[in-house]
Amino acid sequence: MLNDIRKDYLLNRWVVMATHRKRRPVDLARKETDIQKFSRSSCPFCPGNERKTPPASLVYLKGRKSTVRKKDTNGIRHKNWLIRCVPNLYSAFSHPKIGESFSSGKAVGHHEVLIESPNHNEQPANAKISQLVYVINGYIDRLEDLSSKPYVKYVSIFRNYGLDAGASLSHAHSQIIATPMIPTILSDELSASSEYYKANEKCIFCDIVEREKNSPRFIWGNKSFIAFAPWAGVHPFEYWITPKEHQPTLSELRSQTTRDLAIALKTCLNGLRSLLNDPPYNYGFHLSPNEETDKHYHWHLEVYPKLTIWAGFEKSTGIYINVVPPEDAARSMKRIIERN
Ligand SMILES: [Zn+2]
Ligand SMILES: [Zn+2]
Ligand SMILES: [Zn+2]
Known part of the structure; x- marks a missing residue:
């Protein structure tokens, strides 16, 4: 029997679904712990260690009626924060100094x-929903502020969890990088979705949602979101979360949909954790970068569990081999979420 070869919904990217080498969840589950040992006193993200980071660009504080948004200024560091967003000490991209040209x-x-909680281990899989709502609102606040800068073309919001997925600190955190160009995967998705819109007068993601909500790749859904394993996912157990209605970027979330997103995040990440013994993963948002792309681009969150290693073939060709067909991954995820 021959393996399936599939092309991504949008990208010119191919993946072989290696049914012959098919793996069960238990074969891929994380074996030993990769959680780094950080004592609370040395963790720069724990409360009390605010001076170990640069001044915060955003903190949420508990107000009498609602959350209060502040910044650290003039050498003060706010205490008793709910979330805290600070410049990365080992920054890949830095903002231009006043008067500097941005060539x-x-x-x-x-x-x-973005430090997601004062509690060191409040990861999305086990976070309070109200805490995840702060995190999502923090993403939106930073997205809006950074997008308004003239030299910023795209704002990437992502999360690395576990040492093998590139997290160098174990305290629950996400990262936000504002870049002076539109990243390649985004620009490829943007041009393909624009072509699709021209030909069909429809958003391709709205069509994907329609198709996947009743497909064997469907995992979970609530009023506002669905989670599914993408048709040509390149990682075993990869899944995407996307709004059911057409929504170009995160700024459009309202309070009820923000809560629905928090629930979707927690439900699916907790499913992944139970199914594969708390595996490392990366996730990243794909967002419409400007008004011109809003009509045909529909935001989504892509979650990539880190269970296998890309080797010579993948690295040298850009063709991938996935040892867990998305239909199998979705079935296992669905089952464990129903049980949780
Ligand atoms: Zn900590
Ligand atoms: Zn759409
Ligand atoms: Zn995408």
């Missing part, structure tokens, strides 16, 4: 860390 040869931009 294309310099990595101008911003690189920030």
